[in-house]
Amino acid sequence: MKTMRQFTIAAAALIALSGTGAASARPLNVVATTPDLAALAREIGGDAVVVAALAKPTEDPHFVDAKPSHIVTLHRADVLIEGGAELEIGWLPPLLESARNAKIAPGAPGRIVTSQGIRMLEVPSTLDRSRGDVHALGNPHFLIDPLNVKVIVGEIAEHFAEVDPASAGLFKANLKRFDASLDAKTAEWQKQLEPYRGAKIVTYHNDFVYLAERFNLEVVATLEPKPGISPSPAHLAKVIEQMKAEKARVILVQPYQNRKTAEAVARQTGAVVVDSAQQPGAYKDTATYFQMMDHLVQGLAKALKEKT
């Protein structure tokens, strides 16, 4: 009888222990499709989360390999944060099919589709593939607008709190702190780019429209004739003419885009090529969202100063 009672007490203690332990001892496994979303998750989650990104900061996020190791990563995820708007359409669906994880199923608190809360730009009024690989839900490169980031971090904090209520206070505090820094940094970036209001820029892919809209710049041409289609000599000749006529002398390229093509165009137009990764971690000391944006805005401001 005595042993029975001892056993019951021990079992009760064990249950109590595991009960409290489950809520906060194990950090949430958060998986983000891209490094920018991962960086934001780290800001909000702090020590209560462990974050992994599937895409590398230097590779084209439209074309990530659906490697089997990603299946394991997604299988163990408590939360999945994706860009949505078809950014990951070529590789995420088969991974999720194999991951068999109900916690990150569509509509679950563990699934965050960030584009859903964003006012998307360039939503096509008609769908026509003769215009290249146009995203039906709009341009998915929206994280370089800090105001979009503000919406997204709010969503992330909400979902995190729902999945791990014990850490809700921490997420709320982190969100408040991040929001305040974001406001201050946004004002700083605006000030840095204000002298170049209306400046004309050229990009490789159509991936800087949100930055242009927020900071009053104008993307006059892209080196790709259509999204996802390689630059052709005929199209580049047209772009060169246009750049000369419109006095556009800054070309933005991401690490995975063909810098040589951009340099060739720059030589003929007196323009400068600016390394402009949109993913934290693509360059040294750019691991956070603020560092990445600082690098982007400073590089752009310097080029615009030189060339206007």
Next chain:
Amino acid sequence: MDPHFKGFSNIVLKLNSEGETGIELEELYFLTTSLPWNLQLKGGQFFTEFGRQNPQHPHAWSFVDQPLVLNSMFGPDGLRSQGARVSWLAPTSWYTEAMVSVFNSAGGTAFSFRSPESSEIHGGAPVERGVRTFRDMLVVPRIATSFDLNTTQTLVLGTSAAFGPNSSGARAKTQVYGADLYWKWKSTTADRGFPFFSSQTEVLFRRYGAATRVSVADSTATLFDETLSDRGVYSQLLWGIKPLWVAGLRGDYVRGGPAGFDSPLRADRYRLSPNVTCYLSEFSKLRLQYNYDHRKGLGADHSVWLQFEFLLGAHAAHKF
């Protein structure tokens, strides 16, 4: 479909050489999304998960034609049938998946099994045999594992088998075994997935238990029971040079053991196929391929293939 199942279908609209239109239900299946213990159930008609290439749709192939060894063991349309598959994702830190499929063993797409076209393999008139017990089903186990060697290189290893009845006799059986290896390197600054290198190799071995049977060519002749042993291998290298150009080289080799019937399908054969593919966009491609094809007794054939393919509808997503 609903919170517990996902549905998939691939319906092929075909035009044959006589200009007739045909519709083929290539695949139609469901997949569970929330089974416990890391399990997943798939049911319907689908490409059997045997090796690497057999489950791939022809539009995902890297060459115009399929490897000789798959053609000789699974027929021109690949191994696919109606059935169910249970798969288990191992709770390991690296990817390991074990699965077993149970299929209807009859039909043209179960070539080495209860196929009406199996006389091409054994030379005898196929017998009608029904399904009485579980042993009349086609059973396909597979285990696959994968490692990231570093941030740019990934390796996938797999081994598969297929066991089932064949139509050479009332109790005749076939066994097919296979091993596959895939390696890929992709640049850390990949633009639309380029540049990359990949290598894919599959080895297959078949034991076809042919029963005593009446010859198709001469109905007065009897072919005695025997085990037909076949083996084959192919290896292909792909080099993604720059967006969107891929150069490929494939080597094929098949060898059939001795038999009472001289099947052209089981003759020793090797083939070398260099090709180059230009992906005009994610929805169309143009491919030029040369085949040096040598068959024992028939000599060498040279052929040049030009393939154009386009995709209508949704954006394709590909498995690794």
